[in-house]
Amino acid sequence: MEIPKQYDPKQAEEHHYSRWEQAGFFAPEANQDRNAPVFSIVIPPPNVTGSLHMGHALQHTMMDVMTRYKRMCGYRTLWVPGMDHAGISTQLMVTRELKKERLTRHDLGREEFVERVWQWKQESGGQITKQMRREGASVDWSREKFTMDEDLSRAVREVFVRLYEEGMIYRGNRIVNWCPNDQTVLSDLEVEKVPQAGKLYYLQYPVKGSDERITVATTRPETMLGDTGVAVNPRDERYRRFVGSTLLLPLTSREIPVVADDFVDPEFGTGAVKVTPAHDPNDYEMGVRHGLDQVVVIDTHARMTEAAGADLAGLDRYKAREAVVEQFEELGLLERVIDYEFSISKCERCKTVVEPLISLQWFVRMEPLRDLALEVLSKEKKPRFSPESYDKVYTNWLENIRDWTISRQLWWGHQIPAWYTETGEMVVARSLAEATAKAGTAKLTQDPDVLDTWFSSALWPFSTLGWPVETDDLKTFYPTSVLVTARDIIFLWVSRMVMMGMKFMGREPFADVYITGTILDPQGQRMSKTKMNGVDPLEVFDKYGVDATRIMLASVGSTDSRWNEKQVESYRNFANKIWNAARFALMNSEGARIDPRTLAKSEDLALHDRWILSRLNKTTRDLQAAIAGYQFHEAVQTLYHFFWDDFCDWYIELTKADVTSEAEGPQRIQSRTRLLSVLDQALRLLHPFMPYITEDLWLRLPGAASDLLHPAYASASPTIMLAAFPTMRDELIDEQAEWEMQAVIDLVTRARNLRSEMNIKPGERVSVLVSSPDEQLRSVYSASADQISRLVRASKLQISAASEAPRASARAVLTGGGEVAIPLEGLIDFEQERQRLGKEQEKLRAEAVKVETQLANPSFVERAPAEKVNELRARIADIAQRTAQLQQTVENLQ
RNA sequence: GCCCGCUUAGCUCAGUGGUAGAGCACUCGCUUCACACGCGAGGGGUCAGUGGUUCGAAUCCACUAGCGGGCACCA
Numbered sequence: 014m015e016i017p018k019q020y021d022p023k024q025a026e027e028h029h030y031s032r033w034e035q036a037g038f039f040a041p042e043a044n045q046d047r048n049a050p051v052f053s054i055v056i057p058p059p060n061v062t063g064s065l066h067m068g069h070a071l072q073h074t075m076m077d078v079m080t081r082y083k084r085m086c087g088y089r090t091l092w093v094p095g096m097d098h099a100g101i102s103t104q105l106m107v108t109r110e111l112k113k114e115r116l117t118r119h120d121l122g123r124e125e126f127v128e129r130v131w132q133w134k135q136e137s138g139g140q141i142t143k144q145m146r147r148e149g150a151s152v153d154w155s156r157e158k159f160t161m162d163e164d165l166s167r168a169v170r171e172v173f174v175r176l177y178e179e180g181m182i183y184r185g186n187r188i189v190n191w192c193p194n195d196q197t198v199l200s201d202l203e204v205e206k207v208p209q210a211g212k213l214y215y216l217q218y219p220v221k222g223s224d225e226r227i228t229v230a231t232t233r234p235e236t237m238l239g240d241t242g243v244a245v246n247p248r249d250e251r252y253r254r255f256v257g258s259t260l261l262l263p264l265t266s267r268e269i270p271v272v273a274d275d276f277v278d279p280e281f282g283t284g285a286v287k288v289t290p291a292h293d294p295n296d297y298e299m300g301v302r303h304g305l306d307q308v309v310v311i312d313t314h315a316r317m318t319e320a321a322g323a324d325l326a327g328l329d330r331y332k333a334r335e336a337v338v339e340q341f342e343e344l345g346l347l348e349r350v351i352d353y354e355f356s357i358s359k360c361e362r363c364k365t366v367v368e369p370l371i372s373l374q375w376f377v378r379m380e381p382l383r384d385l386a387l388e389v390l391s392k393e394k395k396p397r398f399s400p401e402s403y404d405k406v407y408t409n410w411l412e413n414i415r416d417w418t419i420s421r422q423l424w425w426g427h428q429i430p431a432w433y434t435e436t437g438e439m440v441v442a443r444s445l446a447e448a449t450a451k452a453g454t455a456k457l458t459q460d461p462d463v464l465d466t467w468f469s470s471a472l473w474p475f476s477t478l479g480w481p482v483e484t485d486d487l488k489t490f491y492p493t494s495v496l497v498t499a500r501d502i503i504f505l506w507v508s509r510m511v512m513m514g515m516k517f518m519g520r521e522p523f524a525d526v527y528i529t530g531t532i533l534d535p536q537g538q539r540m541s542k543t544k545m546n547g548v549d550p551l552e553v554f555d556k557y558g559v560d561a562t563r564i565m566l567a568s569v570g571s572t573d574s575r576w577n578e579k580q581v582e583s584y585r586n587f588a589n590k591i592w593n594a595a596r597f598a599l600m601n602s603e604g605a606r607i608d609p610r611t612l613a614k615s616e617d618l619a620l621h622d623r624w625i626l627s628r629l630n631k632t633t634r635d636l637q638a639a640i641a642g643y644q645f646h647e648a649v650q651t652l653y654h655f656f657w658d659d660f661c662d663w664y665i666e667l668t669k670a671d672v673t674s675e676a677e678g679p680q681r682i683q684s685r686t687r688l689l690s691v692l693d694q695a696l697r698l699l700h701p702f703m704p705y706i707t708e709d710l711w712l713r714l715p716g717a718a719s720d721l722l723h724p725a726y727a728s729a730s731p732t733i734m735l736a737a738f739p740t741m742r743d744e745l746i747d748e749q750a751e752w753e754m755q756a757v758i759d760l761v762t763r764a765r766n767l768r769s770e771m772n773i774k775p776g777e778r779v780s781v782l783v784s785s786p787d788e789q790l791r792s793v794y795s796a797s798a799d800q801i802s803r804l805v806r807a808s809k810l811q812i813s814a815a816s817e818a819p820r821a822s823a824r825a826v827l828t829g830g831g832e833v834a835i836p837l838e839g840l841i842d843f844e845q846e847r848q849r850l851g852k853e854q855e856k857l858r859a860e861a862v863k864v865e866t867q868l869a870n871p872s873f874v875e876r877a878p879a880e881k882v883n884e885l886r887a888r889i890a891d892i893a894q895r896t897a898q899l900q901q902t903v904e905n906l907q
Numbered sequence: 908g909c910c911c912g913c914u915u916a917g918c919u920c921a922g923u924g925g926u927a928g929a930g931c932a933c934u935c936g937c938u939u940c941a942c943a944c945g946c947g948a949g950g951g952g953u954c955a956g957u958g959g960u961u962c963g964a965a966u967c968c969a970c971u972a973g974c975g976g977g978c979a980c981c982a
Contacts, residue, residue: 231982584930884925
């Protein structure tokens, strides 16, 4: 069998995914075990307009690692894919399309527009689902969902109606965040505060019946036209006498009262605040408290209304600001203007400055829902956040929660299931039929607004499983096991899923929440479309392969880190290493096939076999612990180290002589079998992280057949993705073998170091003389003499109790107090050699001093655990042995 | 203003009470029969600073500085 020297990711990525998908391996039904434990994840639904970015790739990697891992462990595994209809984004996308045809959505009308959106979705939406296939995501496509699907829409209406009937959804006039560009209301979470350099204007309002004036400070002079009062702190001596008096509002003919309110901070500005209930959230509250009028002077397009006066009506808010300031100046009522930095509210999506407006909208009362979420958190610790610190952020937000504005003035989305009769009466119902029955008339008009996209997302963990129908899926897979997402949607999404899950399912939607880190650009900035600094995962896939990208992303874990292509490159090299290790095993596999029985404990195992089995089992144990604790970085490090250092650098080298032996026979077959079997196990460990290369190689291994699959998938065709994940076997962890192997590694490394220091040509074979006073070590060296000779390229390896090296030798001291020497007649510069060993002595002395000082400290010996004290005593003993040996070695130079 | 995180080798990052780690970069030597996307051997860190707790601190606590993030306020 010809295997190329370099791994070609594209070739492996071409075939396996479609085979897996078509064979139904991703579906939970692949699992034939009725009693199998269950593992489920719902994907954070990407926007239907979206395409794959690094954040998706990161999250999907984590989810796929967990899903593939659990699947191989025999769990009935479901990862639900799907997409979000993404109200505003999608509507804007299609609106832009229409613009090319010189049409607006109003030209089409609502019904036809919505039809166009569906058409767009059909033709070009959901690019991301193709990209997810490329990623290797083992989602069950047969259960793919879309938030606008009929069944999910039914769930939305059901929730709306039930909440309404309980009085938890209400409609009312409230001050809200209005985006003048998108022409819709926004929830608090969709507004971002941006610091801005601006001005603070000090305006004077004359007191009626007096020559006095009260000065107020404002960043938005144009809103003064809507002032219906001025507020001062009741304890503010300066203004006490004005409370109750009347002010003449300049530029208008209106008179407004001075009121006292604790909200006012006497320290800020002038201590007197203009109150504009219709255009400021705090003023709105104050206005309610004092019964002040609401005068609307700015409309939904951020232009001045008639109420602002004939001169200004129709003017843009910023133009109006200039005009107002000008007029105040002319009237001599502009006291001063100072530079002032403040935060401005912008629409998160289009960055337009939000206008607070009083508007008739739908809201959800959050306190009762919030209490459910807080209760399950305090009583059951659910969800359990990883990293834990996010649970504080989550709790703080819940504690300060405010009502949720759920209506949006859009056409694309779930239309609010409320209907109005001709007489203006309202009915809320699951359908038009139900509404007709309730209202007693068919002459109904449905509320034109749609629901916030996050309303349907909040139901995702149960709506995707069939709710409100009690489906088998719902019973089996809810609550889900874990939610994987980025931290920026903890409030928008995670918390709302918990609240809705508790409310409608009576149980938390997921046990754990794993928050991934953020991949920043190389300068440490967030990647964004506007900054054009994003790295396209698909390009990285093309350049380095999906597997390399995945394992690199997994290693990022939950901390933010800068994008570093070199890292992907190093994992590409890792993939190549795996490829070549397998290549070696395959090139020497004649007569052998995978046989897990050769990985059992047995008396006749060689040291390197006992050692690799111990390493394999420790790796399995550590890997499982790391995955269980969401320590993906650690999991990757464990795998990398095991495969490269333990398996490739040592095991393959140590078993090479047997495996490549010219002599056919049982020993060769056995070593080949064991090599293949260890490789099989290693590939299984790697598979959740690197699905393509592991499948590609595994299928080539002789003996890779259905009998290696987890029993739950026994009837499936061979695939590593359904192979049983290795389990740790305690009896194979062999500390003695690890200790012995460490001695061998130490000897080999020091001998190689001597060769290197002495500039011995790599091809040149030398005599190596090893001595050790320790009989056990001598027998360890002897037992591995052939391999040691091979690894250090020794023509002769002599092992003795006392050093027999000639004076002209390069020498080094071994752990455990032995010596390794290479005779180099005529090549040794004795002075140089003494210096080299002198450095070694220095190091040992320094170490000895450190340890001795600690041991000489009585309180250390008294208070430190005995284990630690013994550890140090063992170390000092070893240092003493090495020091003595070194002394001897130096003397031998004389 | 409040809260959270980060500061460790030239770079990107692990490590959270007991001998400072990885990858990349760097130095030296190698076309050694799996792999030059490789092999072997090296060099490189007062773990941001100060103080404290402790037998012992990169690790725990407090403060300081710098960077990043979130929340609130902003007349």
